[in-house]
Amino acid sequence: MSEEKKQCKRPPGTCLSWEEAKQRYGEIKGNEEQIQNIWEQNDAEAYDYLWQCLLSF
Amino acid sequence: MSDMETLYQQKMNRYFTAMRNGKPDMVPIRPFAAEVTAVHAGMTCQDVTQDYNLAFEAMLKCCRDFDWDATVPNMVYVWTGLVQSAALNYYAMPGVQIPPTTGFQYIEPPENRANMREEDYDELIEDPTAFLADRWLPRVTHTIQGPGEPNTFANNITLLSGMAAMKNYFNAYGPHISRLRSETGTPCAIAGILKSPFDILADKLRGYRALCMDMFTKPEKVTAACEALTPHLLYVAKRTSDPAKQLPVALWLHRGCVPFLSPSQFEKFFWPPLKHIICELWKDGIQTLFYAEGTWNPNLKYIKELPEQSIIYHVDRGDIFEVHREVGHKFCLSGGIPNDLLAFGTPEDIREHVKKVIHGVAGDGGYICDASAIMQDDTKIENLRTMCEAVREFGQY
Numbered sequence: 001m002s003e004e005k006k007q008c009k010r011p012p013g014t015c016l017s018w019e020e021a022k023q024r025y026g027e028i029k030g031n032e033e034q035i036q037n038i039w040e041q042n043d044a045e046a047y048d049y050l051w052q053c054l055l056s057f
Numbered sequence: 058m059s060d061m062e063t064l065y066q067q068k069m070n071r072y073f074t075a076m077r078n079g080k081p082d083m084v085p086i087r088p089f090a091a092e093v094t095a096v097h098a099g100m101t102c103q104d105v106t107q108d109y110n111l112a113f114e115a116m117l118k119c120c121r122d123f124d125w126d127a128t129v130p131n132m133v134y135v136w137t138g139l140v141q142s143a144a145l146n147y148y149a150m151p152g153v154q155i156p157p158t159t160g161f162q163y164i165e166p167p168e169n170r171a172n173m174r175e176e177d178y179d180e181l182i183e184d185p186t187a188f189l190a191d192r193w194l195p196r197v198t199h200t201i202q203g204p205g206e207p208n209t210f211a212n213n214i215t216l217l218s219g220m221a222a223m224k225n226y227f228n229a230y231g232p233h234i235s236r237l238r239s240e241t242g243t244p245c246a247i248a249g250i251l252k253s254p255f256d257i258l259a260d261k262l263r264g265y266r267a268l269c270m271d272m273f274t275k276p277e278k279v280t281a282a283c284e285a286l287t288p289h290l291l292y293v294a295k296r297t298s299d300p301a302k303q304l305p306v307a308l309w310l311h312r313g314c315v316p317f318l319s320p321s322q323f324e325k326f327f328w329p330p331l332k333h334i335i336c337e338l339w340k341d342g343i344q345t346l347f348y349a350e351g352t353w354n355p356n357l358k359y360i361k362e363l364p365e366q367s368i369i370y371h372v373d374r375g376d377i378f379e380v381h382r383e384v385g386h387k388f389c390l391s392g393g394i395p396n397d398l399l400a401f402g403t404p405e406d407i408r409e410h411v412k413k414v415i416h417g418v419a420g421d422g423g424y425i426c427d428a429s430a431i432m433q434d435d436t437k438i439e440n441l442r443t444m445c446e447a448v449r450e451f452g453q454y
Contacts, residue, residue: 009183010185012288048296055257056134056250057139057145
């Protein structure tokens with residue numbers, strides 16, 4: 001399989017990317033990296049739910 | 058170190074050595090025991106599918122009563138409490154739609170109600186995660202609404218309760234695995250989940266019959282769909298794998314066996330994305346338990362392409378002696394004790410068959426004894442006990 005074909009519009013582990021999510025807040029006044037990390041950890045749980053339903057149940 | 062921890066370390070070393078195709082002190086026993094655990098514990102299929110704590114207790118009892126070297130913490134993996142909370146519509150649940158003494162059933166919808174329609178390929182290929190959320194989940198649940206459909210109370214509650222149930226279930230595994238270790242000295246046999254991209258397309262999306270037509274009418278879409286699923290299945294396999302990289306990710310194989318696919322279909326659709334995933338996992342040091350359900354021997358020429366030790370090759374209906382000749386030098390083998398023999402044979406039949414398999418394939422190590430397929434409630438307890446005793450009798454190095 002070519003690498004190009006494996007490129008994903010929405011990468012594995014992501015449902016709603018931080019770039020999409022932060023539009024809700026406008027300017028981020030503090031440490032954005034920290035906020036982004038926490039967002040991505042929780043977003044990955046939603047991803048897990050969807051894919052675990054598909055794969056395991 | 059406690060006696061139980063010493064026992065655990067001995068079993069873990071035995072199991073791990075065999076998985077890496079080495080010769081341990083004796084042949085390990087790793088039964089994939091599902092509803093048979095309920096039979097042994099005096100429970101029903103409903104008990105162990107509806108209440109995972111009962112399933113855990115049934116497994117603990119088996120590990121106390123039988124001399125197993127590794128076990129799946131709960132082989133009756135589909136907890137129907139989660140099925141109910143998530144409102145999944147593709148199961149028949151013991152005690153609900155089917156008798157409490159019957160194991161749960163997966164129901165593949167008819168072609169005209171497939172959970173992925175013929176015209177959905179491009180949407181899946183473009184963005185598999187969005188497809189699952191927007192199209193698949195509404196179709197496989199009783200309550201979840203798709204985009205543009207009227208929202209409902211049941212829709213919202215299903216999303217909350219389904220997520221809560223999954224967290225509840227998965228969080229219960231840690232303490233249970235600790236109990237298996239501290240109370241019975243038994244290691245966990247697997248970690249993580251992997252399915253082949255083609256199997257996911259066949260089992261959960263298009264359905265096998267519709268997919269058979271698609272392979273002729275739109276082969277490029279089938280290939281592209283498998284390729285689109287591949288990075289996600291690889292990601293989930295890695296994310297759910299053993300951090301210590303001792304235990305293999307379990308790969309449950311369904312439609313790649315004979316006669317579901319022709320050799321050319323296997324080579325074209327099934328094998329390339331799956332081979333890619335297995336090789337990528339192995340690059341990270343993660344082994345795959347290649348659970349080859351059905352008859353796979355005609356595909357051994359492809360299996361041989363995989364890196365040495367990258368898989369444990371589980372034999373169901375294939376000729377295990379041929380498998381050993383063809384790939385035994387590269388991979389550990391498991392299985393090979395027929396389920397029909399365990400269900401309908403005599404203890405003497407079992408003893409003779411175990412002896413024959415051990416003598417035929419285990420001489421240089423690299424063999425783990427197990428039934429051919431998952432043991433359900435038709436396995437005779439005395440035959441299961443005889444299988445374990447025979448391994449200890451004939452499986453010493």
